[in-house]
Amino acid sequence: MLYLIKTLIAALIIVAVGEVSRRSSVLAAFLLALPIVSITALVWIYIDSKDKVKIADISYETFWYVIPTLPMFVLLSWMLRNDYNFYIALFICCVLTAGLFAVTQFILTKF
Helix, strand or coil: CHHHHHHHHHHHHHHHHHHHHHHCHHHHHHHHHCCHHHHHHHHHHHHHHCCHHHHHHHHHHHHHHHHHHHHHHHHHHHHHHCCCCHHHHHHHHHHHHHHHHHHHHHHHHHC
C-alpha cells in the first residue's frame, strides 16, 4: 500500500508541473527547481529506516550530483532556441550530464 501511495504522489507532482507549465513557464520552472522529489524520497527513506545518518549521507551526496546537471539546462535552452530537434537536443544533454556525472564520481572518489 505504501508503494502505491509513493507512486501516486510522484505521479501527482509530474502532472502538476505539466499543468502549471500551460499557464506559467516561470512557475513550472520554479516547481521543477524545487527538490520536491528529493525531499519526498528522503521522507520515505526516513519513514522506512528511521536512519538519520543514511539521510545525511544521501543528502550530502545529492548535493554533489546536482552540480553536474546544471549545464544540461543551459545547453538544452540554447539548443532549442537555435532550432535543434527537441529529442536530439535532449539526448545530447543527457549524454553531457552522464559524462559530467562520471567526472564528478571520479573527483569524489579521489577526495
